[in-house]
Amino acid sequence: xxSVTQLDSQVPVFEEAPVELRCxxxxxxxxxxxxxxxxxxxxLQLLLKYLSGSTLVKGINGFEAExxxxxxxxxxxxxxxxxxxxxxxxxxxxxxxxxxxxxGTGTRLLVSP
Amino acid sequence: NAGVTQTPKFQVLKTGQSMTLQCAQDMNHNSMYWYxxxxxxxxxxxxxxxxxxxxxxxxxxxxxxxxxxxxxxxSLRLESAAPSQTSVYFCASSxxxxxxxxxxxxxxxxxxxx
Numbered sequence: 316x317x318s319v320t321q322l323d324s325q326v327p328v329f330e331e332a333p334v335e336l337r338c339x340x341x342x343x344x345x346x347x348x349x350x351x352x353x354x355x356x357x358x359l360q361l362l363l364k365y366l367s368g369s370t371l372v373k374g375i376n377g378f379e380a381e382x383x384x385x386x387x388x389x390x391x392x393x394x395x396x397x398x399x400x401x402x403x404x405x406x407x408x409x410x411x412x413x414x415x416x417x418x419g420t421g422t423r424l425l426v427s428p
Numbered sequence: 429n430a431g432v433t434q435t436p437k438f439q440v441l442k443t444g445q446s447m448t449l450q451c452a453q454d455m456n457h458n459s460m461y462w463y464x465x466x467x468x469x470x471x472x473x474x475x476x477x478x479x480x481x482x483x484x485x486x487x488x489x490x491x492x493x494x495x496x497x498x499x500x501x502x503s504l505r506l507e508s509a510a511p512s513q514t515s516v517y518f519c520a521s522s523x524x525x526x527x528x529x530x531x532x533x534x535x536x537x538x539x540x541x542x
Contacts, residue, residue: 319470321470349530351533357535357536358533358536359533360533366529405471409529414459414476414522414524414529415473415486416473418463418472420470421468
């Protein structure tokens with residue numbers, strides 16, 4: 316079965332430092348890739364998506380992610396984080412023609428002053 | 429344009445009680461989904477509806493039923509609630525097709541079963 320792995324359950328970082336949240340998935344055959352953010356007590360909001368084309372994808376709030384087919388990864392990066400980026404981040408993958416998303420277990424980003 | 433709405437926002441049930449979670453979307457999307465979110469487990473798909481009139485099981489369908497009432501509405505029913513169903517439930521919708529596969533999520537329903 317297809318799976319999505321977010322190895323880091325929690326990532327603490329200081330404000331203005333760079334951050335990378337890792338995401339790996341089980342197969343790169345015809346994938347569509349997403350990162351969602353969830354602020355406390357809220358629903359999920361799309362940060363960015365990769366459907367095709369350039370492997371570097373830019374999203375909202377200064378985030379970007381790179382699709383690496385050979386390593387089956389889609390890591391999320393931000394060069395300088397803010398306190399307001401404190402949230403939980405979910406990587407999700409859709410394979411081929413299927414409409415179902417498979418989510419990773421999430422990474423809690425904790426930004427401190 | 430409200431997007432995806434869910435009712436209720438919070439609910440406490442006793443074991444064995446039943447309830448229906450309501451979801452509606454105003455984006456004219458064909459596909460709708462129900463997920464549950466539990467700590468350390470991410471979101472898991474309960475049921476989905478690819479289009480009006482169809483429903484299919486997801487990863488964790490046991491103990492749940494769904495109804496796609498029309499194109500806008502997709503409800504989730506717990507016939508006999510169990511403590512293991514304590515969770516946060518999210519509804520989502522999407523319009524399948526090239527370039528438009530993202531899912532839009534509602535604000536969630538926090539359910540506690542005692």
